[in-house]
Amino acid sequence: xxxxxxxxxxxxxxxxxxxxxxxxxxxxxxxxxxxxxxxxxxxxxxxxxxxxxxxxxxxxxxxxxxxxxxxxxxxxxxxxxxxxxxxxxxxxxxxxxxxxxxxxxxxxxxxxxxxxxxxxxxxxxxxxxxxxxxxxxxxxxxxxxxxxxxxxxxxxxxxxxxxxxxxxxxxxxxxxxxxxxxxxxxxxxxxxxxxxxxxxxxxxxxxxxxxxxxxxxxxxxxxxxxxxxxxxxxxxxxxxxxxxxxxxxxxxxxxxxxxxxxxxxxxxxxxxxxxxxxxxxxxxxxxxxxxxxxxxxxxxxxxxxxxxxxxxxxxxxxxxxxxxxxxxxxxxxxxxxxxxxxxxxxxxxxxxxxxxxxxxxxxxxxxxxxxxxxxxxxxxxxxxxxxxxxxxxxxxxxxxxxxxxxxxxxxxxxxxxxxxxxxxxxxxxxxxxxxxxxxxxxxxxxxxxx
Amino acid sequence: xxxxxxxxxxxxxxxxxxxxxxxxxxxxxxxxxxxxxxxxxxxxxxxxxxxxxxxxxxxxxxxxxxxxxxxxxxxxxxxxxxxxxxxxxxxxxxxxxxxxxxxxxxxxxxxxxxxxxxxxxxxxxxxxxxxxxxxxxxxxxxxxxxxxxxxxxxxxxxxxxxxxxxxxxxxxxxxxxxxxxxxxxxxxxxxxxxxxxxxxxxxxxxxxxxxxxxxxxxxxxxxxxxxxxxxxxxxxxxxxxxxxxxxxxxxxxxxxxxxxxxxxxxxxxxxxxxxxxxxxxxxxxxxxxxxxxxxxxxxxxxxxxxxxxxxxxxxxxxxxxxxxxxxxxxxxxxxxxxxxxxxxxxxxxxxxxxxxxxxxxxxxxxxxxxxxxxxxxxxxxxxxxxxxxxxxxxxxxxxxxxxxxxxxxxxxxxxxxxxxxxxxxxxxxxxxxxxxxxxxxxxxxxxxxx
Numbered sequence: 001x002x003x004x005x006x007x008x009x010x011x012x013x014x015x016x017x018x019x020x021x022x023x024x025x026x027x028x029x030x031x032x033x034x035x036x037x038x039x040x041x042x043x044x045x046x047x048x049x050x051x052x053x054x055x056x057x058x059x060x061x062x063x064x065x066x067x068x069x070x071x072x073x074x075x076x077x078x079x080x081x082x083x084x085x086x087x088x089x090x091x092x093x094x095x096x097x098x099x100x101x102x103x104x105x106x107x108x109x110x111x112x113x114x115x116x117x118x119x120x121x122x123x124x125x126x127x128x129x130x131x132x133x134x135x136x137x138x139x140x141x142x143x144x145x146x147x148x149x150x151x152x153x154x155x156x157x158x159x160x161x162x163x164x165x166x167x168x169x170x171x172x173x174x175x176x177x178x179x180x181x182x183x184x185x186x187x188x189x190x191x192x193x194x195x196x197x198x199x200x201x202x203x204x205x206x207x208x209x210x211x212x213x214x215x216x217x218x219x220x221x222x223x224x225x226x227x228x229x230x231x232x233x234x235x236x237x238x239x240x241x242x243x244x245x246x247x248x249x250x251x252x253x254x255x256x257x258x259x260x261x262x263x264x265x266x267x268x269x270x271x272x273x274x275x276x277x278x279x280x281x282x283x284x285x286x287x288x289x290x291x292x293x294x295x296x297x298x299x300x301x302x303x304x305x306x307x308x309x310x311x312x313x314x315x316x317x318x319x320x321x322x323x324x325x326x327x328x329x330x331x332x333x334x335x336x337x338x339x340x341x342x343x344x345x346x347x348x349x350x351x352x353x354x355x356x357x358x359x360x361x362x363x364x365x366x367x368x369x370x371x372x373x374x375x376x377x378x379x380x381x382x383x384x385x386x387x388x389x390x391x392x393x394x395x396x397x398x399x400x401x402x403x404x405x406x407x408x409x410x411x412x413x414x415x416x417x418x419x420x421x422x423x424x425x426x427x428x429x430x431x432x433x434x435x436x437x438x439x440x441x442x443x444x445x446x447x448x449x450x
Numbered sequence: 451x452x453x454x455x456x457x458x459x460x461x462x463x464x465x466x467x468x469x470x471x472x473x474x475x476x477x478x479x480x481x482x483x484x485x486x487x488x489x490x491x492x493x494x495x496x497x498x499x500x501x502x503x504x505x506x507x508x509x510x511x512x513x514x515x516x517x518x519x520x521x522x523x524x525x526x527x528x529x530x531x532x533x534x535x536x537x538x539x540x541x542x543x544x545x546x547x548x549x550x551x552x553x554x555x556x557x558x559x560x561x562x563x564x565x566x567x568x569x570x571x572x573x574x575x576x577x578x579x580x581x582x583x584x585x586x587x588x589x590x591x592x593x594x595x596x597x598x599x600x601x602x603x604x605x606x607x608x609x610x611x612x613x614x615x616x617x618x619x620x621x622x623x624x625x626x627x628x629x630x631x632x633x634x635x636x637x638x639x640x641x642x643x644x645x646x647x648x649x650x651x652x653x654x655x656x657x658x659x660x661x662x663x664x665x666x667x668x669x670x671x672x673x674x675x676x677x678x679x680x681x682x683x684x685x686x687x688x689x690x691x692x693x694x695x696x697x698x699x700x701x702x703x704x705x706x707x708x709x710x711x712x713x714x715x716x717x718x719x720x721x722x723x724x725x726x727x728x729x730x731x732x733x734x735x736x737x738x739x740x741x742x743x744x745x746x747x748x749x750x751x752x753x754x755x756x757x758x759x760x761x762x763x764x765x766x767x768x769x770x771x772x773x774x775x776x777x778x779x780x781x782x783x784x785x786x787x788x789x790x791x792x793x794x795x796x797x798x799x800x801x802x803x804x805x806x807x808x809x810x811x812x813x814x815x816x817x818x819x820x821x822x823x824x825x826x827x828x829x830x831x832x833x834x835x836x837x838x839x840x841x842x843x844x845x846x847x848x849x850x851x852x853x854x855x856x857x858x859x860x861x862x863x864x865x866x867x868x869x870x871x872x873x874x875x876x877x878x879x880x881x882x883x884x885x886x887x888x889x890x891x892x893x894x895x896x897x898x899x900x
Contacts, residue, residue, distance in 0.1 A: 168618045225695040245675040255705045263785035272790040277810040298770035320748035335713035340722040360727040
């Protein structure tokens, strides 16, 4: 990376020495995103002072990129003119994000100072459900009419581009705002200026509905390599666009959510580092409790075979190895499937093919592990061949069961409408533990006749 | 989604009935990405026939989006003219991807038919290490000179846009190809046409080096909301750009890789569904073996306390619950930290703060679980208060140790240069199992005096 990263200590030193001109230059040169990050690291009482030193044309951009905590501090401290300016300059989708996160008193202050048009738009956008396409879209897109020429379009773009979040894909709408087609600025550059937009536009449009899941919208943008996607209402009227930078954020959030669910944590969209310990506790304890209760069934199985275990205590020594291996083998399968489902690579109709493959893989893995373990049991642990046979047969069967359960449950969960990510390591482990112990004791009681 | 998804059965029916005109129209109307997907589902012997029905202007795009298997089939079947056309029309980065994946004989056929300029560029790009910025960049960017006016720039764009992968961010270079600045097409639209590019360009540029890790480049693009990023060589000469669609692919691949490593699978960039069973076996067995061997230490601990267990077989019944809860508590912490590290939200300097928070969370979780379990042990299992105390104290301590180990190991792994994702559930579980059993038996032997 080439650009100059702005350093918090340098900034504080310049502030201390009252070298304001130098500080202004430094802030002007830096990237707005880096400045926003910097403002998260300075003491709260210096925040307003530094904000007032920002170049006017960057201030709103920088504000939009800041963390909610600092945004709130600033809004509480802003005078009327400052709040008007920042709301007027921000893109509508960023303003909506802001309003969604602030406490009521701050929201009131924001809406009171927004101009009526902006206030109306913010209120409209606030109505869309969380995680819907409508909630992440912006209304600042470039619209054209089909009877315009490319020259007309260029003129319109020139006049209005400043307030648009994206101008590189233009949306052609009819008088009822129905979406008729899309045309890229690049295509307009390549044709004579008197070409009609209707002759140039692409009419096979990939679009999404305001109520569609934002994750699906982001995935479609990735699939079709789009930098913007049009969002239409139930009557196919264009109401906004989602831009690729927001789509990337959605993809990352959904990945985090999947990963958290796989580790038995209730997902949150707050970064770990800024989540308080009590909130973290609340995200984790329900799952730990649930899984602990499930694990007591495993204990009950052991209790049932207590007398047998009393006679062959050696069998106890291999319980952890069997449980862990089963858990690991199962979670390898389940996590592969969960990821495949999430990337739309796997569908329900693939279930038998996948089960077949997993059983083959399991037989190979199980045989390898059983062989390695058999050798170890005889040579190092010096147990009898019968005991070794019980342990290693259990191992093989456990791996087969684990991989079969591990690959099947996520697909079935998705089929009945649950998030497959729940069917990851912790749940699979709990289920496989119980099954493997039953296999173990059944084999032991038959082979050792206990 | 609004567009018409093309249906494989409809296509095959039209082919069967020899309704070629209708079929051509259908293929023309459909989105190239959907057509590429369709061609992956038709019988191999129909592939070339269908390819030849594609509209000329879309054929190369569709080809670039196809799976490697179908690409190989087609290239083997192509005549000279077809292969020349497709290579000439493809973007350079797609051609490089293709060459990287094909067997030598197919590569020869491709390079023999590429024009000398393209062949040279492909060969240049092939030299960059896998996963480097150089290996994902394209050389088809729009370059400008600083002494051009906006009118000159527009003229140049109009003349050359057709062969550029992106024209919306233009790169200003000096006669030695050193990168001087960037200017967006939008900015050019907003100023008088006689404005000099050097007065308009942004000189504080975010760029990456050809040898930078592609993951870092993709993360920077996401952080700074870029749709393209310039890639420079060691002398700061512009050699290419990475576009946002490729950055999204990199982000998704890296997420898959992290998730696979967390589940103790050797990462691969091949989708699960198209990986053969033997390959899947090879990605999983080393980790299962390694973890199985580690788990035998846990067995050894049990063996050491065998006589004690013989007298208190009831203690065995709680081993699975203790092991599972420890594993789950530890992986909640480790996975949160691994994700935070991967999103650059957590740094090494945060380690003490994180450990403090995790210990607090662990005490709360541990106390809740211990209390729930104590009640259950006395009421349902009807064990003695002493046994319940041993089990529940172990539970509390295990949760604390698990969360402490779980949050620390990923940070330390990253510090010494390992991928923190390895320190997820399977490894944490194995370590925590051993520690929790030692705690269990130590407490038991002191409290029960065995």
